[in-house]
Amino acid sequence: MLKLLLIIVPFIPSTAMLVTNKFGSLLGEAIGGLKYIIVTILACSYMFCVLNSEKKIYVNRNVLDLSFLGLVLMCFLHIPGYGGLEASVKGFFNYGVYLVFAFISYLYLKERKFSFDLDFFTKVLSLQFLALYMFGIFEFLNPDIITNIYGVSVRSELKYAKFANENRLVGTFINPIIYGAFLSLGFLSTYHWISKKHDTITGWLYFYLSAACGLFVVVFTYSRLSLICYCLLLSIIVILNIKHKKKLSIAFTTSFFFVFIPFVFSYMLLNEMLLERVLGLSDIGSYTENSRIENWLNGIEIIFDGSLLNWVWGGGLGISLPGSLVTIENSLVTILIEQGIAGLVIFLMFNLSFIFGVYVAKIEKEDKEYLVLFFILFFTMNTGNDFIKVYPLALYYWLIIILGLEMISKKRI
Secondary structure, eight states: OHHHHHHHGGGHHHHHHHHHHHHOHHHHHHHHTHHHHHHHHHHHHHHHHHHTOSSOOOOOSSHHHHHHHHHHHHHHHTSSOTTHHHHHHHHIIIIIHHHHHHHHHHHHHTTSOOSSOHHHHHHHHHHHHHHHHHHHHHHHHOTTHHHHHHTOSSGGGSTTSEETTEEOOOTTSSOHHHHHHHHHHHHHHHHHHHHHHOOSHHHHHHHHHHHHHHHHHHHTTTOHHHHHHHHHHHHHHHHHHHTTSHHHHHHHHHHIIIIIHHHHHHHHTTOHHHHHHHHGGGOTHHHHSSHHHHHHHHHHHHHHTTOHHHHHHOSOTTTTSTTSSOOOOOHHHHHHHHHHHHHHHHHHHHHHHHHHHHHHSOOOHHHHHHHHHHHHHHHHHTTSSOTTSSTTHHHHHHHHHHHHHHHHHHTOO
16 A cells, blocks of 8 residues: 555645546545545554564664654644644644654564565656656646646646746646655656666666756756755766766766756746846855745744743644744754754754664665765755655655664664
8 A cells, every 4th residue: 555655646736636626625635635544544554563463562772763752752742732723733744644654664664574665665756757857848848738737727827837927847746846856856766776776878878868857857947946956966976976887977977068058058048037046046145035044033033932931842733834823944943943942852863863873784885875865855955845744755754764764773785
């Protein structure tokens, strides 16, 4: 069942919206909620196995296990909050459901194997990456294709599909930032899949061609944060590959500078909006004076209001959701506001101990690289978005945590 969820993950948002527009909101919401239903059923079945296990299953007394347990306890203790019942319930569904599922899965892993391994995970995301960057290219060539996918009459009915007068590529996610983040993760997964399973000239040619196509689509999402993340990953991967795939890396880098960049630059001369967005990457003010930082500061001022208790404990789950008390587009600031300094410290302890566990564990080089690069991607994207609770990145984060913990605990080679 979890394999099925992994396969349909990128297509749930578009399917739910199409069904809503064609057949009504009730059926559309049911499809949109499918991810929660599957995760909840699996969590219950795993918990049943844990409770009925002949082997004694317990949480180890180390930083990783205790901080993981601390995350779960803090989540439940923060369900009542300043945002009211509705905000608390939404907050738990967006953050707590995946967290609790991951924790129960971790206990389950102490006795049995998980539904799939990291190799299967990256293979699926690699194939989805291929499908979705191809879809993005078709959307670029024919922007009206998106109206049929989402069942709307004009593109402007989709909130995020227009940027001023320009079309933003949104793929099957409705949101161009989420689309760009997924393409970055899909690109990284393709790197893992090729380097581990298809380490041939043909495999690497396919990888670099896909990397270029994915980058093209990310550029026209007009998401600067996605572009930064994609280029950061691409740069790191090229550097990692120079030693072993020197000729191909040099060929790709040369093609990138002499073919791709001139093409994008020539298009920018005809597209003022794209020119402004790309040139803005070199402007310090884009990072220090944008609306996101203002939202962080306003949120901290509103929730904490000089109260020491609020600083330590936070205001409860869901208060940073759109339409609730404040709007925060940063996962660390969100955890600080919702769960206070206590929650933020536990969250950082868990992630740092996980990365350390990956570093010291005897796992394959390609797996270790993937997990570290994923955290670079995830936390870079989280500087400008709440991906700790935004589907599907929140689900991917906890799935990778589970897969990483399985490798750490069993130290498989």
